[in-house]
Amino acid sequence: MVLQLHVWGPAFGLPSLDAECLAAIAYLAQTTSSADYQLIQSSPSAVPTQHLPALYNPSTSTWTSGFPSITTHLHTHPPPTYHDPSSSSSPIAAVEPKTTTATLTADKTAYTAFLTSHAAPLLALSLYVSSTNYATTTRPAYSAVLPLPLPWTEPPAVRAAMARGAQHLGMSSLDTDALAQRAAEEEKRVAAEGWVAVPPVLRGPGGITKGVGGMLSPEQKGRIRLEGLAGEVLDVLAEVGWEEEGQRAEVRCLVFGYLALMLLPDVPRPWLREIMEGRYGGLCEFVRGFKGEVFAEGMVLPWAEGEASGSAVAVGTRFARAVLCDVPLIGAQWSRWWTARKKRQVLASRGVKTGSSGTLLLLAGTGLAAMAASAGIFFYRGLPPFGEAVQVWRKPITTLSGLGAAGAMFSGALYGVD
Amino acid sequence: MTSIPPTAPSSWRKMQIPRPLQQLFDRFPLLTYEANNLPERSQHLTSSDLPTLYVFSTDRDAGLGLPSFNPGCLKWQTLLRLAGLEFRILPSTNHASPTGSLPFLLPPRRRNTTTSSATPPPPRPIPASNLLAYALQQQRQQQTPSLDFDLDPDLPPRSQAYLSLITLSLRNAWLHALYLDPSHTPLLEQLYIRPSSSSRAVQATLLYQLRRAAAEQISSSSNKIVSIATVDAVDEEEAVYAAAREALAALASLLRESGSGWFFGAERPGAFDAALFSYTHLMMEYMSSSGEGSVEGAGGVALGDMVRAAGDGGLARHRESMLEAAWPGWDASK
Numbered sequence: 070m071v072l073q074l075h076v077w078g079p080a081f082g083l084p085s086l087d088a089e090c091l092a093a094i095a096y097l098a099q100t101t102s103s104a105d106y107q108l109i110q111s112s113p114s115a116v117p118t119q120h121l122p123a124l125y126n127p128s129t130s131t132w133t134s135g136f137p138s139i140t141t142h143l144h145t146h147p148p149p150t151y152h153d154p155s156s157s158s159s160p161i162a163a164v165e166p167k168t169t170t171a172t173l174t175a176d177k178t179a180y181t182a183f184l185t186s187h188a189a190p191l192l193a194l195s196l197y198v199s200s201t202n203y204a205t206t207t208r209p210a211y212s213a214v215l216p217l218p219l220p221w222t223e224p225p226a227v228r229a230a231m232a233r234g235a236q237h238l239g240m241s242s243l244d245t246d247a248l249a250q251r252a253a254e255e256e257k258r259v260a261a262e263g264w265v266a267v268p269p270v271l272r273g274p275g276g277i278t279k280g281v282g283g284m285l286s287p288e289q290k291g292r293i294r295l296e297g298l299a300g301e302v303l304d305v306l307a308e309v310g311w312e313e314e315g316q317r318a319e320v321r322c323l324v325f326g327y328l329a330l331m332l333l334p335d336v337p338r339p340w341l342r343e344i345m346e347g348r349y350g351g352l353c354e355f356v357r358g359f360k361g362e363v364f365a366e367g368m369v370l371p372w373a374e375g376e377a378s379g380s381a382v383a384v385g386t387r388f389a390r391a392v393l394c395d396v397p398l399i400g401a402q403w404s405r406w407w408t409a410r411k412k413r414q415v416l417a418s419r420g421v422k423t424g425s426s427g428t429l430l431l432l433a434g435t436g437l438a439a440m441a442a443s444a445g446i447f448f449y450r451g452l453p454p455f456g457e458a459v460q461v462w463r464k465p466i467t468t469l470s471g472l473g474a475a476g477a478m479f480s481g482a483l484y485g486v487d
Numbered sequence: 488m489t490s491i492p493p494t495a496p497s498s499w500r501k502m503q504i505p506r507p508l509q510q511l512f513d514r515f516p517l518l519t520y521e522a523n524n525l526p527e528r529s530q531h532l533t534s535s536d537l538p539t540l541y542v543f544s545t546d547r548d549a550g551l552g553l554p555s556f557n558p559g560c561l562k563w564q565t566l567l568r569l570a571g572l573e574f575r576i577l578p579s580t581n582h583a584s585p586t587g588s589l590p591f592l593l594p595p596r597r598r599n600t601t602t603s604s605a606t607p608p609p610p611r612p613i614p615a616s617n618l619l620a621y622a623l624q625q626q627r628q629q630q631t632p633s634l635d636f637d638l639d640p641d642l643p644p645r646s647q648a649y650l651s652l653i654t655l656s657l658r659n660a661w662l663h664a665l666y667l668d669p670s671h672t673p674l675l676e677q678l679y680i681r682p683s684s685s686s687r688a689v690q691a692t693l694l695y696q697l698r699r700a701a702a703e704q705i706s707s708s709s710n711k712i713v714s715i716a717t718v719d720a721v722d723e724e725e726a727v728y729a730a731a732r733e734a735l736a737a738l739a740s741l742l743r744e745s746g747s748g749w750f751f752g753a754e755r756p757g758a759f760d761a762a763l764f765s766y767t768h769l770m771m772e773y774m775s776s777s778g779e780g781s782v783e784g785a786g787g788v789a790l791g792d793m794v795r796a797a798g799d800g801g802l803a804r805h806r807e808s809m810l811e812a813a814w815p816g817w818d819a820s821k
Contacts, residue, residue, distance in 0.1 A: 174737070175740035
């Protein structure tokens with residue numbers, strides 16, 4: 070049995086469109102022979118951990134998700150051809166001075182955390198928050214790797230998660246979709262409150278604020294702040310020599326995963342690539358060198374077809390689940406219930422007994438409430454209209470007073486006659 | 488002869504108000520009271536000769552100047568104490584803060600002794616993001632040569648990577664242990680829930696909201712899709728604590744590498760030390776399975792023990808010396 074690595078599919082000339090998946094693929098490609106693992110195109114809703122990359126090890130029948138957990142799992146349960154690149158000369162590793170090993174391990178932990186907490190939001194700004202880049206590059210890439218109904222549910226969820234992760238950077242102005250939506254809501258509110266507004270016809274295409282500011286894209290307006298944000302992350306990364314073999318292989322793969330997605334995708338607003346190419350030539354060289362070294366031209370990655378995840382029923386279920394999660398009010402409740410059920414399944418598979426959490430009771434209660442509500446609605450609809458039992462409509466009598474000013478004039482004129 | 492008859496009410500909107508009612512409403516408002524003065528305690532709470540740092544704390548602890556029980560607040564409290572600034576702390580809540588989060592600092596109100604009638608404008612509160620600039624400015628004004636504490640030393644870029652260990656891994660573990668771990672619910676209620684309100688309904692709502700916010704924080708920090716993420720799943724829990732253990736080991740190794748007892752070879756504790764101390768101190772104080780500060784004896788994850796075990800007690804010693812530096816005579820105050 071071989072390891073199964075479930076990842077997001079390929080895009081932008083890279084084996085995966087997600088940084089952690091890319092890192093996991095690169096790590097496996099470097100450490101394990103391709104006979105020992107399979108890559109399976111997937112999406113978070115198809116794996117039980119709900120997060121990619123996910124590694125399924127048939128020999129222990131466990132699921133591991135997230136890049137750090139996967140590397141730890143590979144260390145503890147190595148496949149037959151696994152060799153740890155950081156201790157390639159393994160007999161000598163024990164003789165090495167202990168401090169350097171400890172320092173390297175500490176650095177590995179620190180840079181992994183740094184990439185997760187700082188590089189991921191920066192990457193999210195470029196590929197997900199920026200509406201133009203998302204619509205032109207990222208969403209098509211997702212659509213290409215997902216079976217049909219899923220592109221309607223999964224990329225928006227990923228985008229929302231990414232945007233939430235990048236919220237603290239305060240660059241939500243890149244998301245022009247949200248801006249347009251907010252402007253439309255504001256307009257509706259103004260109209261509802263009865264204020265006089267400039268009709269949209271007179272406003273022209275650029276909104277009220279025309280001029281230089283209106284001509285610039287949000288990326289151009291926020292360029293100085295974006296340079297600052299990118300500098301905070303890339304300065305720290307550029308200071309380390311990633312080319313050297315002495316660095317831990319895990320963190321090299323992760324750095325490559327994030328930097329490659331910053332540098333290589335062909336986006337219409339390439340501010341991040343411009344910053345990288347302009348100020349951090351070393352990092353660009355590292356990315357290109359690493360790509361040539363690990364994912365060389367003629368190399369074939371062991372892609373395999375997932376059996377269960379491909380069927381129409383499975384895809385339909387995933388789609389229905391995602392749609393249910395998006396229903397207002399009940400969506401959150403439902404996803405929580407589903408999460409709790411999954412958790413109990415995981416616990417049960419490990420032999421931990423958990424008391425039934427009253428799911429049946431909850432379901433019965435919900436069913437009863439729904440039945441009561443529908444009965445109430447049926448009863449209400451069946452009621453006769455309120456008011457008089459017999460309603461009489463008469464044709465209104467046209468009088469002069471009903472004709473407004475003219476009628477008033479005539480009624481005055483006729484007053485004397487009458 | 489040309490008297491125009493009153494036009495029929497064109498719509499229901501032009502309803503005639505009966506005259507007596509009209510007269511009655513014309514008299515409103517009957518009386519306008521003067522604005523109430525602020526309560527007496529607000530004077531005491533907002534005016535002092537000392538700058539006031541508002542943190543999460545209890546009345547008793549705040550009076551003694553003891554460490555806050557919120558990591559973010561404790562970091563700044565420690566830093567300001569290390570900087571040798573005179574300030575007092577007062578317990579507060581997020582609702583009181585202009586930015587919506589604690590801590591914030593209120594500079595001393597300038598007393599205008601000559602004209603008692605014209606009260607000086609109240610000072611502007613300083614949010615946490617500007618506290619460092621304020622402390623530096625105060626230090627420059629005081630001109631005390633004895634204070635050679637460098638608030639803003641040039642740390643190597645590598646420190647940013649290690650700082651993210653604190654702000655990501657340790658923070659997630661703290662959030663998970665305090666908010667999501669059921670064995671720490673009594674502690675959570677004692678610290679955050681019960682001081683906020685005495686009403687059971689409000690307490691329950693607050694607990695639910697805090698839990699959800701913490702779960703969302705943890706799951707969005709690892710870029711997971713919140714709506715379908717298994718935030719409270721077993722794997723997630725294990726991953727959070729494993730990451731914290733690794734982070735503590737890495738920080739202990741960094742401390743050992745530094746050699747001077749403080750991070751990055753500094754002679755005096757700095758911002759990085761304060762940031763780490765704010766978590767290690769609270770973990771050891773509140774989440775030890777045994778020992779002096781244990782609130783909850785059994786069950787749950789003993790983050791305090793994790794800190795003690797990291798790097799052969801290096802981080803525990805670091806916490807002791809931080810206490811020594813910032814709260815001289817800490818043991819006596821207990």
